[in-house]
Amino acid sequence: MGxxxxxxxxxxxxxxxxxxxxxxxxxxxxEACDGKDALTKMQGRVLDLIITDLNMPNMDxxxxxxxxxxxxxRKFLPIIMLTTESQGEKKMEGKTAGATGWIVKxxxxxxxxxxxxxxxx
Amino acid sequence: MIDxxxxxxxxEAAELLSELELTLLSLEHDPEDSELIAKVFRAxxxxxxSAAMFGFDDITxxxxxxxxxxxxxxxxxxxxxxxxxxxxxxxxxxxxxxxxQSEGERDIDEEKSKEILMSFKSMTNAVSKPxxxxxxxxxxxxxxxxxxxxxxxxxxxxxxxPAEEIFMTGNNPILLLNELRELGRAIIIANxxxxxxxxxxxPEKCYFxxxxxxxxxxxxxxxxxxxxxxxxxCEIIIExxxxxxxxxxxxxxxxxEKAIYENAxxxxxxxxxxxxxxxxxxxxxxxxxxxKHENKxxxxxxxxxxxxxxxxxxxxxxxxxxxxxxVGELVIVQxxxxxxxxxxxxxxxxxxxxEVERLTWSLxxxxxxxxMLPIGSxxxxxxxxxxxxxxxxxxxxxxxxxxxxxxxDKTVIExxxxxxVHIIRNSIDHGIETPDEREKIGKPRTGEVRLSATQSGGxxxxxxxxxxxxxxxxxxxAKAISMGLISENVELSDSEIYELIFAxxxxxATEVTNVSGRGVGMDVVGKAIDSLxxxxxxxxxxxxxxxxxxxxxxxxxxxxxxxxxxxEDFYVIPLSSVEECIELTDADINNAHGRHIVSIREEIxxxxxxxxxxxxxxxxxxxxxxxxxxIKGNRFGFVVDKVIxxxxxxxxxxxxxxxxxxxxxxxxxxxxxxxxxxxxxxKIVEKEELEERNRN
Numbered sequence: 001m002g003x004x005x006x007x008x009x010x011x012x013x014x015x016x017x018x019x020x021x022x023x024x025x026x027x028x029x030x031e032a033c034d035g036k037d038a039l040t041k042m043q044g045r046v047l048d049l050i051i052t053d054l055n056m057p058n059m060d061x062x063x064x065x066x067x068x069x070x071x072x073x074r075k076f077l078p079i080i081m082l083t084t085e086s087q088g089e090k091k092m093e094g095k096t097a098g099a100t101g102w103i104v105k106x107x108x109x110x111x112x113x114x115x116x117x118x119x120x121x
Numbered sequence: 122m123i124d125x126x127x128x129x130x131x132x133e134a135a136e137l138l139s140e141l142e143l144t145l146l147s148l149e150h151d152p153e154d155s156e157l158i159a160k161v162f163r164a165x166x167x168x169x170x171s172a173a174m175f176g177f178d179d180i181t182x183x184x185x186x187x188x189x190x191x192x193x194x195x196x197x198x199x200x201x202x203x204x205x206x207x208x209x210x211x212x213x214x215x216x217x218x219x220x221x222q223s224e225g226e227r228d229i230d231e232e233k234s235k236e237i238l239m240s241f242k243s244m245t246n247a248v249s250k251p252x253x254x255x256x257x258x259x260x261x262x263x264x265x266x267x268x269x270x271x272x273x274x275x276x277x278x279x280x281x282x283p284a285e286e287i288f289m290t291g292n293n294p295i296l297l298l299n300e301l302r303e304l305g306r307a308i309i310i311a312n313x314x315x316x317x318x319x320x321x322x323x324p325e326k327c328y329f330x331x332x333x334x335x336x337x338x339x340x341x342x343x344x345x346x347x348x349x350x351x352x353x354x355c356e357i358i359i360e361x362x363x364x365x366x367x368x369x370x371x372x373x374x375x376x377x378e379k380a381i382y383e384n385a386x387x388x389x390x391x392x393x394x395x396x397x398x399x400x401x402x403x404x405x406x407x408x409x410x411x412x413k414h415e416n417k418x419x420x421x422x423x424x425x426x427x428x429x430x431x432x433x434x435x436x437x438x439x440x441x442x443x444x445x446x447x448v449g450e451l452v453i454v455q456x457x458x459x460x461x462x463x464x465x466x467x468x469x470x471x472x473x474x475x476e477v478e479r480l481t482w483s484l485x486x487x488x489x490x491x492x493m494l495p496i497g498s499x500x501x502x503x504x505x506x507x508x509x510x511x512x513x514x515x516x517x518x519x520x521x522x523x524x525x526x527x528x529x530d531k532t533v534i535e536x537x538x539x540x541x542v543h544i545i546r547n548s549i550d551h552g553i554e555t556p557d558e559r560e561k562i563g564k565p566r567t568g569e570v571r572l573s574a575t576q577s578g579g580x581x582x583x584x585x586x587x588x589x590x591x592x593x594x595x596x597x598x599a600k601a602i603s604m605g606l607i608s609e610n611v612e613l614s615d616s617e618i619y620e621l622i623f624a625x626x627x628x629x630a631t632e633v634t635n636v637s638g639r640g641v642g643m644d645v646v647g648k649a650i651d652s653l654x655x656x657x658x659x660x661x662x663x664x665x666x667x668x669x670x671x672x673x674x675x676x677x678x679x680x681x682x683x684x685x686x687x688x689e690d691f692y693v694i695p696l697s698s699v700e701e702c703i704e705l706t707d708a709d710i711n712n713a714h715g716r717h718i719v720s721i722r723e724e725i726x727x728x729x730x731x732x733x734x735x736x737x738x739x740x741x742x743x744x745x746x747x748x749x750x751x752i753k754g755n756r757f758g759f760v761v762d763k764v765i766x767x768x769x770x771x772x773x774x775x776x777x778x779x780x781x782x783x784x785x786x787x788x789x790x791x792x793x794x795x796x797x798x799x800x801x802x803x804k805i806v807e808k809e810e811l812e813e814r815n816r817n
Contacts (some may be wrong), residue, residue, distance in 0.1 A: 013130035013169045017174055020126065055163050069289070075325070078291035084170055100291035101350030106173030106181065119350070121296045 004028040008038040008064065010056040015106075019049060021029065021109045022116065035059025039067055042074075045092035050079045051103075051112075051121050054090050062090070062097050069098040080096055080120040082107075130175040131220055132435065137164045138217050139501060145206055145213070146504045152201035161209070163190045168216065180219050183234060187212050190241045199244060210505075212237050231380050274305070274338045275363045281348070282330035282356040284299050292351050294327060300347045305337030308378045334362075334381065336374060359702050374705055438531065448481075448488045449679055449771040455481040456769070456792030485679055485769065494534055494674075496574045497525030497579070502538070503545055507570060512551050517556050517566055522571035529581050533673055537583070538645040544585045545563055545570060547643065552589030552667060562664070564588065580655075580697055581675060586668035592661040594618050600627065611814075616753075619659030619667075620682045623647030654786060656803055658753060682770035682789070684797065685748060686763040691797035693770050693789055694759065698750045698802055702764050719747055719758055728758030729809050731800075750802045757806050770799065783808055 005027045009015040012033075019029040030045070032038035034056040042050075050068065054061035057096050061081050078100040083091050091102055100119050103111060141164040148157045165188040172180035187209065193199045215234050274728045279301065283294050301307055309331055335344065341359055348357050354684040450604065455477055462474035500522045511518040529537070553559075553568035560566055601607045601621045621627060622643050649656050654674050661667035674680065674697070682693035683702075701721075705728075709719060717728050728747055732739075747758040770789045779785070786801040 010163075011133060011171050013126060013171045014167075014174065016129055017126050055166055057163070076288045076291050076293075078293075083172075084166065095290065095353070098290050100134045105170040111500075118300060119291065119293070119296065121293070121299065 001024060002028045004046065005049045005116065005120075006032060006038060006042060006045060006047050007028045008032045008035065008050065008052035008056070008061070010034055010053065014053070014082070017109075018112060021112050025113055025116075028118070035061065035064035035067070037105065038064055042068075047074070047077060047114060050077065051082065052079065053082045053118075054094060062093055065094060065097040065099050080115060080119060122485070125347055127175050129435070130171050130177075133222055134168055135217070137168055138213055138220075139498075140164055141168075141213055142210065142505055143501050145209055146508065148201060149203065149206045150403045155195070158191065158195050158201070158375070162188065162195050165181040165191055177219065180216055183212070183219065183238065184216065186238050186241045186245065191243050193245055204240075205244075208237055208240050212241075251682070274336060275340070275361055277333075277335045277341065277344060278358075278360045278362045279333040279335055279338065279344060280358040281333065283327050283351065284354040285326040285328065287327045287351060287354055288325055289352075290354065292354075292455065294329065297347055297351070298331060298333075300591075301333060301335060301344065304339050304343055304347075305335055306374060307336070308334040308381055309382060326327065330356075334377065362788075368760070417785075436491075441531070444488050445492065448485050451481055452485060452679065452769050452771050453790050453792070457794070458792075460792040482769070489530070489679065492531045493528040494531050495526050496529050496534060496537075498581070499534055499538055499541065500525050500572055500574075503541065503572060506542060506545060507549065508548060513557060514550060516549060516553050516568060518553050518568045518570055520545075521571050522568060523571070524575050527574040527576050528675075529574075529579055529673065530675060532652055533581075533675075535650055537671075537673070540649040540671070541572075541583070541585065543643060543646050545572075548585060548587040548589065548667070548669075552587040552591070554590055576675070581673050583673065584668055585671075586666060588666040591663040591665055591667050592619060592622070592659075593663065597621055615661075616659060620657065622659070623657060654801075656753065666817075680770050682768045682774060682799065683748065684765040684768035684791075685746070685759075685761040686765055687732055687735065687761050688739050689766070690737075691791060691795060692731075692761070693768060693797050693799045694748055694750065694802055695770075695799070696767060698752065700749045700751050703747050703749065703758075705747045705760055707743060709802075721749070724756075726756045726758050728760050729805060730760040732762070734805065752806055757802070759800075759802065768797075770797075772799065 005022050007015050007018040007029060010033055019031055021076060022029045030041055032041050036059045040099050052061040052064055065079050068077060081094045081099045081102045082105050083102050084105045094102065101115060103115050141161060144157050144160045148154065148161065148406050151157065165184055169181050169184040169188055192201065194201060211233065287294060297310055312330040312332060333419040341361065344359050348355065378668050459474045459478055462470040504520055507518055507520040533723045550569050559568065568589055569585065573584045575582050597618055602609050606621060606624050623646060624644060627643060647657060650671055656672045658670040659667065681696040683696050683699050685692050685694060701720060705719060716728065719728055726749060732741055742762055745760050745762060747760050748764065749756055749758050773789060774787055784801050784805040785798050787799045788796050789799060791797055
């Protein structure tokens, strides 16, 4: 069975790009536009990975990570955050909240796939 | 496929830019609002991030410094000033040009872009500690190193001791080991000494550590890269032991592997010691150290802002137009079907046709609804216009808006933009006085232009009012006479005088400014509103200001109409303006002594006999109907033979030959294929009034 990845980003174009790349690589992709949306959409679903932006309206990436980690079933779920170079502190904050890793924006499709492979095998 | 992504990015960026503009303008009013600042930052941030991914590197470079400046602003190190807002607005415009530029449409002003960047840079440098971007730059470099690597094979000893909590961040040590294995040949030895007795085991913790002997040509950076996500959670020691154990070829490596595995079974086993004995040499202490896992409480950063990215899809406007056209055809076919069903008198057929009718109507409503957009998107554009204009003209003007959520058909909104620009320009240029003048006459220095939209029935009213000087009736009149628009002895009502400003070439401005006064503005407004089947009204009080009211239909494609009959012909009056229908008997006509008036609940209403108007010679029925229509606040009646009822009217334009007939705005096709003309009630009344005046 294919692995399911959720991409969370308020920017539709980034989301589309991530989803497109992952789908091409054979993953199933669920898209969400912010943390709240992500939490709603993941209910009752088994995910293999979450790729989330940090800066988002409604619920940002950090909050999302914290919320996901509180769910016993997703305690060990890999979560990748998308950051930019100006967000060094954010990265720390995200790691502390429980993020697995990060991808620095802007990224190329190969980088995205490399990291995905890295954390979910 | 990539092009589609680019297109999506462009559309999204355009949206972000207009949101950015709005936010900046509100920020100008409220420079302390951290939520707004965060919004600006987020917009810039997203633009920058996505631009790079879709190949708009120039935008990324350009946005970067601006974003950093806003990062400082966000941290309270720089205060928002008018200059910053000006600069950012300028930058916004440039970004929008850059977006379009890739299509080869516009050239970008290099000078200006440099100037903006310099200003932002000097701003950030003033407060900045050395930027902290090196770290990230390094890490992205690391990632790219994976592909490169040096050709020379080296042997590394890697000690990997994950923190017990490593699972908590979703990291899986096995995957990391697999990744290392892919780098070359690896000997992996698990170290199980730390595993506690069964009753003490916490299954969510990791008690393992690993020793690896790795032979790879990818270099030490590639190994470090594997651990990039966990390096601060784990103890990782990577040593180049190429010099320590000299291995020649695969044979030696296999021997080493064998030797290690044999020894690994013993309890006192340590790879480090083993390596020492295997080929006696000093093992260097690696520099890597365990980084304490800091458990600081993270800040609670609640995301704010409305949910502007609701679940929606983008559809090209052409597709929508096509949909509405098809629905229009369907409505006509459905009308035919009902007619045939009624004639056939087959109950099954009738119920079927009724069902089709119901579905068609809902389909029509949803199709039209899809095209509806809140007018607010247009309004927001004007904030910028007002700001720039008032700056150019040295006036202080504030734009207030109301009813931004009012919905209008997309095409109406698009066509409305230009007329509104002209009206607002006029209000600011001619209407609002200079701050000093205003102060002298006791008005607040800042003038107000108010833009409001409300829905009333099937139409939307858009009011543009200012609190400026108002229009000078005499001046307009004199000008109109000198232009030959009206003759000197004509008596005109106030509103008629004001409406003269929509005549082509009309301008009372003595001086031509670059904003208005060339007399090409307002007639454009008149024409545009006409083409939208709308109406313009002007109210003005000298010294108090003027108000221009645009009345627009909600949609242009399908309207509710009242189907009427005169003799053998059918006509449609837009239902939105119909107020009521009454009977007109011969007795009523006699009571009025030949004048065309009826009395409805004590109110005298003039009427127009359409049979006379259209020169239809046949005799009227003994009981006629009067359709009472409200036009610009007055009530008029139209005498017809028969009122048939409500009719879904799919608007069709008339051909070239008939386009300019006054009083007829189009045609529609009825169920049986007959054509019904759509009456423009306002025009007919206007013409009748004119003729009446000329008769007197």
